[in-house]
Amino acid sequence: MAVAKAVVHALALAPLALLGWKAWQVGGGSDIDALGADPVAAIEHELGLWALRLLLVTLAISPLRQWLGRPELLRFRRLLGLWAFAYASLHFSAWLVLDLRGWWSQVFVEIAERPYITVGFAAWLLLLPLAVTSTRGWMRRLGRNWGRLHRLVYAIAVLAVLHFWWVVKSDVREPLLYAAILAVLLGWRLLRRRSRTTRPVVPASARTEQQ
Secondary structure (H helix, E strand, O other): OHHHHHHHHHHHHHHHHHHHHHHHHHHHOOOOOOOOOOHHHHHHHHHHHHHHHHHHHHHHHHHHHHHHOOHHHHHHHHHHHHHHHHHHHHHHHHHHHHHOOOOHHHHHHHHHHOHHHHHHHHHHHHHHHHHHOOOHHHHHHHOHHHHHHHOHHHHHHHHHHHHHHHHOOOOOHHHHHHHHHHHHHHHHHHHHHHHHHHOOOOOHHHHHHHO
């Protein structure tokens, strides 16, 4: 399991390392086109995109566990969720440092006046308590409320897709793809919940006879 987790860490880190390498090339002048015509926009886009991808992969863990019959997959869910938060935080930091460039007084003005930034900021803000309470200690402290709190991930995923859709002004094929994946993942959960609520209750005596 330690090796598998190391592989997941390496795979999650790879896009960030590649992006860092391209930024190094641009900064060093060896390949000024490595990040395209707008390096700042490219950095923000890549970081945000990987945050969304990792968030969807995290949501895919439960369906995959059931379809493949591999309960050990759940051990990777927290790890992937934290990586999604890391990329989202880097995406937000890149916007603050590279885009606003020290105009800190503009931060809340931008968040308030630009709806796509408002939605993206709300998604990151909701991710924050999930990352903080992802430890076993917080699971014990919060008890059943831990599950209720972490259901926020569904709203966060919707906000993240909406943020991406809003940023892309012309070609919406890629946001549409992620929206479709999210719809499938949320639809699977709704169907599963419905099947649970409609399942007939078997009396205790009958269960004993069946055993």
